Amino acid sequence: MKREHTFGGWRLLVAIWPLFGFGGCIGSNVLAHEQRLVAPVVAELQFAPAPALPLVGLYESVLITGEVALAQRKVYYVFQGDGTYTAAALVESDGQSAFQTLSGTWRSLAAGLELDGKEPVPLEQAPGHVRITAPNGSLVLRAETLR
């Protein structure tokens, strides 16, 4: 028995389906496996050494790495033009969070950032960000403005 196929009925409906405004649905819209995990914004930053960088301004941490990241959750620095700074860190211990505050002196040298006259630590720069690297962790700070 010979079957005659005609381009009509439901086949036609399926064929013209995209023409009725559903064209955007066609094609796979599946999130790739490697894109499921939220990527931190700082991962895309390209840091370069920033000797003697004029740091004056307000900075907020966006990433803390290393063992210190277990307890230190957030850091703010205000580097002032007169060579002083004030800072606050949110530190967690035994399930309780509390701010520590500091004030002291700073200098941006060729060797990096000197805080309170101690050994300078490497200082790097990316657009809108700086990275300070200490022996037990690093701190990525984003430049902020006081509003």
Add this chain to the structure above:
Amino acid sequence: MVQSMPRKLLQWIGVAAVLGLLAVAIGALMLVKDRVTLVLQAEASAAGPDPVALLRDDVQTLQRELGELRSQLGGNFEHLGAALEERAVARHAELQASAREVAQQHLQQQHAAERAAAAQLLSLQAELAALRSSLPVAGNRVPAADVSPGVAAGPTTEPAPGQTPVGENPVGQNPVGQNPAGEPSVGGNVPAGPEPTPTKETPAAAKAGSFLSFSVPAAKFQFDQSQTYTLLSDLCRVGFDAKSTLHDFTGVTGKVAGRFVADFDDPAGAWTGEVTCEAGTLKTGVDGRDTNMWEYLDAPHHAQIRFELGKFEATKVDVGARTAAGTLHGRMTIRGKTRDVSMPITVATDSSLRLQIEGQMPLKLSDYEVPVPSQLGGTITMQDEVKVWIALRARVQVGGAR
């Protein structure tokens, strides 16, 4: 005499009439005595139905009603049995949850007690070390009257210009007061003279560290011990991949929350906790489809999709690298229906010491009584089975399991 005659006559006539009537009556009775049947019948029965028939009808009605009651009673017993069974299952689940909660609280209290004891020990050791180090100073350089709490006692052994922590130190370090004049100083309110130089005799100082002039409490990421992890909502995603007649798509949400207690080196793999997401925040990129999806998930009435952690069956654990792989067993609740599930997962740790947990598993919508979407009379249909996946980041709670 004349008047008494008619009276007597009348008396005789009356007697004769009575006797005559009596004779007629007797005669008539004799004639008809065999033809008369005396029937005594209740007055009401003459007009009403047959009582026996009524009684029979009543019995039949009662039998019929009894049969109906019997059949209904059987159904009701079945319903009652099902309800009791459902209640028993729910009660069992409640009891299990309560038992887990009690166990978790017990664990938390135990850890808190251990930490408190350890902190007290460290404090005592620090005080002892401070006393030891201050004794020769007090004896040689500082008058006894000057050694009092809250009084600065000279320069420090390690000058650190500019370092002036302000306020109460939350981590049990030696508090360092701010110099009223704003001058850099250390040891403003350290009792008993100069700040001791960290040595092996001061374990409290040795335990703590500093990071860019901040004091940081000693904290270890103990991958091989029971610890509490809190999901970082901003860095978590859960979703599903679905296939339909026309194309494949992903539904995803970042509204994820949860906490869990896990020990990756525990052979029993007993994990507790849960991960939840908001059903009404799942999005596929097509508004109309999202609206239908929320309706299918009955998001207004079952706002949360919940995954209750049960057991981690590890296939690979590297404590040093802080990585693991295995199968996570638990109970998934969607649209109010709870089913046992198993999800293969991988665990890694990023540079900020946050856990990265990724996994996926197949899931049938029909198992949770979620209608499978279909459009145009079934021309466009979605497959019943979807791939559910998680991509989570969690931070360990400093201070151990809680």
